[in-house]
Amino acid sequence: MKHKIKLRSWLWKWHFISGIISLPFILLLSITGVIYLFKADYEALEQQKIKNVEVLTSNQSSFQEQWSVANDYAIKKPNSMVVPQKPGDATEFISGRFGGKRSIYVNPYKKVITGEIVASEGFMYKVRKLHGELLLGDFGTKIVELIASWMVILIITGLYVWWPTRGWNVKGFFIPRFKKGKRILFRDIHAISGFWISVMLLLVLAGGFPWTDVFGENFKKVQEITNTGYPATWDGRGLSYEIKEREEPLPLDKIVAIAKEMDLEGVVLIHFPKGKKGTYAISNRSTNLEQQQKIHLNQYTGEEVKVHHWSGVGILMRARMWLMAFHQGEFGLWNWVLMLGTGVILFLMSLSAIFSYALRKPKKNWGIPAVPESFKIDYFIIGVIVLLGIVFPLFGISAVLIILSYYLKSIFQKKPQI
Structure with missing residues (x-):
């Protein structure tokens, strides 16, 4: 005692x-x-003029055309886009990651840039x-x-x-x-x-x-040693497929249509191919982590090259992502x-x-x-x-x-x- x-x-x-x-x-x-x-609420108010557009009765421009507009404007070419969830959404094209992330928003009806959001310049950053x-x-x-x-x-x-x-x-x-x-x-x-x-x-x-x-x-390092992180092919590395002579990549609109048919939960992103042998990748961000997927497509045919489900992610990475999301109140x-x-x-x-x-x-x-x-x-x-x-x-x-x-x-x- x-x-x-x-x-x-x-x-x-x-x-x-x-x-x-x-x-x-x-x-x-x-x-x-x-x-x-309060990040989400604060930024929704601050950025609504950039992210929201007036819905016009005229025909909407193609995603391929919008991608071209974003490329012409961007300092660093976009590597992905967010599939719009409703007609009044500007189309978001993303370059960079984390603090270096830049999002360019394109009005799909007028084919003009509504604005750019640089992650490192925001108050919440x-x-x-x-x-x-x-x-x-x-x-x-x-x-x-x-x-x-x-x-x-x-x-x-x-x-x-x-x-x-x-x-x-x-x-x-x-x-x-x-x-x-x-x-x-x-x-x-x-x-x-x-x-x-x-x-x-x-x-x-x-x-x-x-x-x-x-x-x-x-x-x-523990994740790497125990092989409990993301699968090696999660980012498309090591994936391959046959390319026919003179085969042209599918237009972005076709990939967007495929993504919409998948009816994935949450925010859906399309990652652009890296080089002639790269893949389009469709992924989703959801508060329900179990529903998250990443699907790699042949950029010429749209056929699935590799499908990753959340269950295929290593246990330490799944635990890590759950705890990080919980830490930020995302559930x-x-x-x-x-x-x-x-x-x-x-x-x-x-x-x-x-x-x-x-x-x-x-x-x-x-x-x-x-x-x-x-x-x-x-x-x-x-x-x-x-x-x-x-x-x-x-x-x-x-x-x-x-x-x-x-x-x-x-x-x-x-x-x-x-």
Whole structure:
């Protein structure tokens, strides 16, 4: 029992230290995360003049003609297009990916450009950059990854410290104590809200880690080694078919007609062939991941060369894509509300921790919780730290540096307590 009390004190100390360092960043991440959830609504209002056109009674121009208009306008030739879902939609032609993505919109009735949307110039793109890399590029990405890694530690240590040791009581563990003073109230708000969203926070963090530099790259390597990513032919590499002499590629309108006949769920895209032996590829983006497909077609005959179903994607990639979509609230209203609530509660939880600390902090020191000198770390705890350090390398490096700094102090001071 005494050892458990000492362990509790030791974990409380590390929860406290990591919280002091991480909280300013966590507040920023929660605010920017909540703002980014409104991306679709914000951009729908901002971009409606570009994306929506007046439906005219005159004949609609062919997609082949619209493609030509987009090619003439584009700096970098489009590599795909979005199949319009209704008559009032401008046709979107896309070049580039991620931050380099550019979308050109063509009025199908007048054969003119209605506008261009450059991903890196939008307000929400800047919010995303602030959320993912603090506007500091690769260095900022690593800071965010480090904070996210320590958030896992905060959740684990917080649950252990919060867990009742002398029986359960509704007040203090499930309901804040409003009559025990401000410090206790803010402490309860922090601890109780942290308990209720702890599992959600771990899911949110799991959905964010694939975007990181170190963990993300290591995860990709594991996918490659275990062959649990996208199939090798997903992007059309390695696919081949016979080409007859003087055979001409099918017009884009024929491929659009084939795509419409497939009646795929969600937003349907057509990816243009790369070279004379490349394929047209039809894919769809849907909130129901199980319905996503990618079908490669012979660009001369329209025959299917390769069909990819979601079930053919490796299990780690499927898990990764599900968690990333969940992280962004893309599975419908329930998911969006859940992410919004988690972000708001995380902000309030962090803010209440700061208020609680400010009310209890001694004037002459940081108020770091003390640990009995007789406390010895279990091999189990060491094993957990090592395991977490392997899974989250930036946490492992930072933990080693912190421990080394404590032991270096031992040259000048008595036994350091880590």
